[in-house]
Amino acid sequence: MRFSSHGCGEAVLLIHGMPTNGHLWDDVVRLLSRSYQCFAVDLPGKHGTPFVPYGPSYFKEVADQIEQVRIRSRVECWHVVGHDGGAAIAVQYAHYYPQRVRCLSLLSPAVFSDLRPPFPLSLLRIPILGEILAPLVHILFWQIIMRRAMPNACTAAQRESFQSEFVGLSAPWQFMQLVRWGKPEMVFKDFPQILRNLTCPTLLIHGSRDVLPASFARRASEMIPHSKLAMFDSGHFIPLEQSDKVAATLDELFRLRAARNDVATLVHV
Template structure:
């Protein structure tokens, strides 16, 4: 599935697209891209128009060094991107930092949201010691550049899958390929630090207002979450109508580990969505 590209202002935004029907937008996290969804998309495309975006700073999209990479910035990019593709109402599925980006966009545009999927992300403000250490490394001058080197990115990806999963060299090379020069790696570092904790707290507070259908799918063995069962319980406490599944054999990058299972679960969810827009109360 080849990358397509479109211009949004001064940005080139890359994306993958397949299928016809109601639109679902897949939003990756750090340090991945639409490539992460490559084996999930075929399970959704028979009944949906599936669009997987490369966020600015990632994949084949422009990697500006002067972008704030905060939630309002990502929301503006999504607005322009969806307008360009002629998308009005849609479902959104977010993984990692794509989770708060998807939820924040949905909270500000509830009339356009058919449903939300949330995969292995932090939306309750609680992070593990491992996540805190990752953020420290990303900010430290002596270590930050090593983390976004090909070897560093391979380490991040390997740590993010459960013990029984081995990522092949082609996959690791594809993750690292968009960050072949110093400017691209610097943009990746800035994208990691762009989400303001105060803005994330606002997203967390807004979860209780969501009335659109919600599907939560987490891999249990995620080193970035302090306790997956507790994280999911906290999410479902704020979104009582959400349907949640925890996969025992998956870690953080569950799309790499069980893409067919993820695809089938999301396809079933998307098939249940009403044709009309959701409302928030």
């Protein structure tokens, strides 16, 4: 698994979603790395990390890859942050390796079985029709939808980075493969129970103009013990649109966790 590391201090793991890569967090890392060591991973199939076929063991395999990053980097434990589908990976990592997670933060969490890809991506999930429409949907998505979702000049570099992984004659069908990640009712069927069993302090962040329903974040907040929900004035790509606020909010969460640990240690002594 490819990753970048910046800064020093307590470790922070940052996990992107679809169709982005680790550069989603560039601005957040620039701010957080003043006080923390930030690790931005590239999930399987993105930015040079080998593709892992989707299947029943997908989440466990990816969680194990992330754990290997932690071991190689000699990190004892870290704060874990995920966006979109990366939030699902973050939840599963916290599920399989709870002793390694200090705090958890889920931005625009895509973690429920009623998740549906937005039109026109849903067309790519239809056999045969998806293969036929892949070139058209590919152009529509990157040239119109993503440009509207990331209109600012300051996010152009990240948008180009995301799109650069889908170039060449086979790019539309590679993108189609990414969209066909599995049936939500099967992929997320165990998530409600997993969310209820999480033990680490958790912050959920959702954008008021997000394409994902705000009910996802609210439901997750209601299920996860020791969790809070924050609503930001943002679209879906919160780490790009509100990088300053995301970094400040995460810093506050991490410092509060550290303060509670100090108090607990004093009481124990």
